[in-house]
Amino acid sequence: MSDPLSQAISLLSPRAPFSKVVEAAGPWRIRREEVGKAYYCLIFTGKARLEVEEEPPVDLYQGDFVLVPVAQSFSMSSIDPGAPAGLESRPVIMPDGRALIGPEDVPATVQALVGYCSFGAPDAELLVSLLPAMAVARGVQRLGALARLVRDEARAERPACDVVLEHLLQVLFIEALRSVTDTGEMPGLMRGLADERLAQPLRAIHAEPYRAWNIAELACSAGLSRSAFFARFNDVMGMAPMEYLQSWRMTLAKHMLRSRKHSIAQVAMKVGYGSTSAFSSAFSRRVGVSPAQYIRGG
Known part of the structure; x- marks a missing residue:
């Protein structure tokens, strides 16, 4: 992974x-x-x-x-x-x-x-x-x-x-x-990876960001009920599981678009969107510009 x-x-x-x-x-x-x-x-x-x-x-x-x-x-x-x-x-x-x-x-x-x-x-x-x-x-x-x-x-x-x-x-x-053994109380990735319940779902999200993840699957990989997983993820990561997934997908999308090595359709598929239009809508809503505008620099 x-x-x-x-x-x-x-x-x-x-x-x-x-x-x-x-x-x-x-x-x-x-x-x-x-x-x-x-x-x-x-x-x-x-x-x-x-x-x-x-x-x-x-x-x-x-x-x-x-x-x-x-x-x-x-x-x-x-x-x-x-x-x-x-x-x-x-x-x-x-x-x-x-x-x-x-x-x-x-x-x-x-x-x-x-x-x-x-x-x-x-x-x-x-x-x-x-x-x-x-x-x-x-x-x-x-x-x-x-x-x-x-x-x-x-x-x-x-x-x-x-x-x-x-x-x-x-x-x-x-x-x-x-090398840091004390991850402190601040929410974030280091604290999440140090959590024995959340490390597995976090690695799964990063390994397959294109997968249609849902709370039930992620909670199962953590060995927790959906409500317990949702609350624990929020506390440790500082955001909800689906919010984290969306944020990570958009971070990857921006990186790929900026590299100009992939078409918009390819990027959409790699970050888990079934169509280019669905990806473009989500990207525009999150980033403030369309994928095509982002590639052009604004």
């Missing part, structure tokens, strides 16, 4: 990364406003505190990796010594590309790799909503190796760099998300 997490990350098309080694000393705090971009950080040495808008603070230690799929505003600061209220540090970019924070004549106590990337998917908002607001993985060596590969590839400017980076970022995101 198709893996829902890898499908979602692939469709997001992460790209255009910024990656930099940061070294910090003394008390420090950096604030950023990076609306719509994914932020990641790997702590090489030392410890730091990450505060993301509307999320509780998270202390990160050596070997920890954090991924924030969409960072609205956030700050990172020293823990020992703590950063005084109101302190905002200005990084100094060195000739070798490192960013230094804090007094330059004091040995660095924190070294980290930080990076941003954007998403190529026009409907990234829907896909990101399926992911946790923040994913923290502690002491996973594979993540450190992947993050370093992203950094090195971004700096090298070798042939096919963009293609390699996109695939590396996809692997990095998937590894980070599946």
Whole structure:
């Protein structure tokens, strides 16, 4: 069966990364406003505190990796010594590309790799909503190796760099998300896949989005009554089962239409519509333009 997490990350098309080694000393705090971009950080040495808008603070230690799929505003600061209220540090970019924070004549106590990337998917908002607001993985060596590969590839400017980076970022995101053991209470795909009852119907939907699924079939695959399945899916995924199915079908349809590799009739069949007219009506209602207009760019 198709893996829902890898499908979602692939469709997001992460790209255009910024990656930099940061070294910090003394008390420090950096604030950023990076609306719509994914932020990641790997702590090489030392410890730091990450505060993301509307999320509780998270202390990160050596070997920890954090991924924030969409960072609205956030700050990172020293823990020992703590950063005084109101302190905002200005990084100094060195000739070798490192960013230094804090007094330059004091040995660095924190070294980290930080990076941003954007998403190529026009409907990234829907896909990101399926992911946790923040994913923290502690002491996973594979993540450190992947993050370093992203950094090195971004700096090298070798042939096919963009293609390699996109695939590396996809692997990095998937590894980070599946390394998280606590999916939290936020609704979304990670929490759904971690639910022993909902994992099977979710994989079934992603494997056969063209199938004429109904609540009874999905509830049966979950081993629940229809009412119990409906309530549980709503709670865990943040939307009703049929709403999720429709959203996923339209996400796939937009991806296929944008690629221009399939006719509208072929797309309609692949996402479960018996006729082109039925698909066009549903697509127009959901997206706001017809499939033909979408292909033309508006």
